[in-house]
Amino acid sequence: MDSRCQFRPDWWPGRLMQQLLTNYSARFMSSSPSSAIYYQLDRRVSTIVRLITVESELKSQQQEKGKGEENPRSRFGPVLVQTELVAQEALLWFVGCLSKKKKKKKKMKGLFKSKPKTPAEVVRQTRDLLVYADMNWNSRETKREEKMAELSKLIRELKSILYGNSESEPVTEACAQLTQEFFKENTLRLLIICLPKLNLEARKDATQVVANLQRQQVHSRLIASDHLEANKDLMDILISGYENMDIALHYGAMLRECIRHQSIARYVLESDHMKKFFDYIQLPNFDIASDASATFKELLTRHKSTVAEFLTKNYDWFFAEFNSKLLESPNYITRRQAIKLLGDMLLDRSNSSVMMRYVSSKDNLRIMMNLLRESSKNIQIEAFHVFKLFAANQNKPPEIVSILIANRSKLLRFFSDFKMDKENEQFEADKAQVIKEIAALEPRDRP
């Protein structure tokens, strides 16, 4: 709205008007939650006029006191009558500038140095433009392009406030202001919804802004967490992004930042979306699939207690899917990532009860033994880290024991040649332990 500089500076009511509108427009803009600006304007006209009148009276009183000074305000009296007209004109301009071409602004910039926008103002302007983008997607081409360019600029501005730029480091106070204003209303939702309408650069900026906001503290509170908690359906939108190649990487990155909040991670874990991840991980596009698996891994490893709770509650379906869709997938990369993740999950202390359950199943053992036979060393080694848990289990169910005994000689032969590329003491120790366990096995039913 730099074009508030529209007024001729030498004409003082112009200046007054400009000042008023500057002050007023901020409030005006922020109080309109949607693109209802245009509709509300009518109602606001009278308010503005009243404000101007009051302001003018105040000024004139002041002027009475300081009579005789050479002041442009001495012309105030005669013009007072015209104020209302001026106000009308100003409003017309105001409406006009909402849809004015950018080039005009540029011309006017020289006349008035517009004050730098506060972070909150940048957020509000962004929000208004997002509302516009959301609602007026079918409006005139040129006009829309202009708005979108403006929007991209604002998002970049948000980013440089949050991350700093080549000249300056981010300022804590500015970040806090921005964060507060951002989460005051539905800016996050608008930004997420409008992301597909932005160009590539703006999308990347928006993603980084959203990512950064998740970590911003205001009064030592992560208000992003509170906001997301009240808007959990945003997660649904972000997750569905994996079905759209164009935005998958952006939504994916935002999603991973959002699930840094434990309550949000819990929501996603417990939602039906969890099942979809098994498919997303195997999408043909490598970059999207690996983004999905990074998110999947984050969900299943980041918040220990939540993960343990989730795995305990959902053990049956989760591991059935995990085994059949991931560990037994025909896709090499899926198997490799899955077996690594399984090891990470089971070896985590907080998941010990889940681990015990897992290593008591002969089907799981069968899968592990098959993975040990893989030609890929990476998979073999990761599978070994899970297999060793089966062997080390001091309460092996009889069926596990009998499988191990049945394959004892093969297993021992296998382990004698099984080495890591680089020497690794821990690995060797684990291996020795496993060999010892297997060698010492006695069938349970024959005491």
Add this chain to the structure above:
Amino acid sequence: MGSCMYPVERGAYKLLSEIGNGVSAVVYKAQCLPLNSTVVAIKVIDLDRSRPNLLDDVRRETKAMSLLSHPNILTAHCSFTVGRHLWVVMPFMAAGSLHSILSSSFPLGLPEPSIALLLKHTLLALHYLHAQGLLHRDIKASNILLDSNGSIKLADFGVSASIYEPLSSAATFSPFFNDLVGTPYWMAPEVIHSHVGYGFKADIWSFGITALELAHGRPPLSHLPPSKSLVIRITNRFRLNHDDHYHHHQYQYLDDEDAKKKNKKNKKKFSKAFKDMVASCLVQDPSKRPSAEKLLKHPFFKTCKSPDHLVRHVLQGLPIIEERLKESPLHPPPPSSVDGDDDDDNGSGEVTKIRRISGWNFNEDVFELNPVFPCDKKEDPSPITSSFYSSSFLEGGGKDGDRKRDDRVKVKEEEKKKDDEIHEKGNEEEEVEEVGLLGWKSRTAETLGPELISLLNSLSLEKEMVMNLLESCRGEGMGIGDWEEEREQRLADMVGKLQRTVDGLTIQLKGESAKNAALEKELQGLKDKNLT
């Protein structure tokens, strides 16, 4: 993204010929059958042959490639897995890399107008990357690709890093990186001294080195094995400062090169603007190097020609890329061979990306100009990074004869044998040890002890040399005055710093020997137990 139109299945592509080759990746020229047999380049990365965190590197690279959009940056059409391999489908850059162009047709360097043009477009790409918060971290001629129409693209984001996406679990947002990445000749001092962390200016240094590479056909110091170039770079600052009452900053490089060229009866004159531009990139202090944006405004880039210029002056008559690849194993010297589109193992993240160049004899003159300090082993003065060092050293060991296309090598068992051979050939004084990052950590105290001692020795040697230098400065600098004092102060600081490092290492050594003793005791105890 534009990737939507390219199919993500193997069957849609027909591989035509190999155009580049690295340790765990091969680049093919291929056709995309459903798209009117459009010619593309496909980088096939073996996902199983590498360190465990390769996947993260690959993910970062493909992500970077699919989220970038700039005329001077090579982006991927799409990527998908085929068995254990990742196929990255990219535009085919028919003229190949600048490195392969240099080695096949311009072994002594390109003419200046072409250099200006090439560098300008590279700089535009760099400016875009930096504005995106990305570091390229491996700028060099083999990563700058040309198409037959003269368009220039920067490639290979295998080791790039983003300030917005912390590399590891590091929760804090920091525009500095501490892992040693890149290829020695192009590496900036602060990358080598990586304990101080480095930012965008490291790319500017590499850019400066690349400028020299284009001017002379190879990077400065490339007659030395890569590890050596690191050592010299580290010690270099003294020498350069020492000489610079005569020459501002590091014209030295250019002059060294010029001197050499004269020896080879091949005089080459470069404009003042060019020298000035390169010198500004090669200032030791990163904060004094210009940003990419600022560098673009340098007069050197003012008079750039259009890409046609390249077509007429550089690309004309160039052997086609496949031929260059075929020829190169037979051809001895000029810098290694074809890199094709993207030759390297792009997974080789933190530990190494070492370029194997050799075949240059040690030139006595050069020796004088670039003194190699006679120590058994040089390490970074910083104890923190010493582990990186030993690993890069070993592979950097230079390799005679074998001028295969694999410019860069990773820490791998298989390499060990070759490396051993090399050292038997008397390749310098470096003590070679196969120590990976992990290897270092898990290494027993026994081997650590001697190594630390030799490290300590080399450091004290270095200190001695600095002292000597300091003295000689004092001796000859009498009349020169103001710069003299400053230099002395700086050298004194340096000595102090080195002293502290030595002290730190001594303490560490003591700690290690104590640990060693304890471990031995424990071992003994265990043995006893076993016996009983």
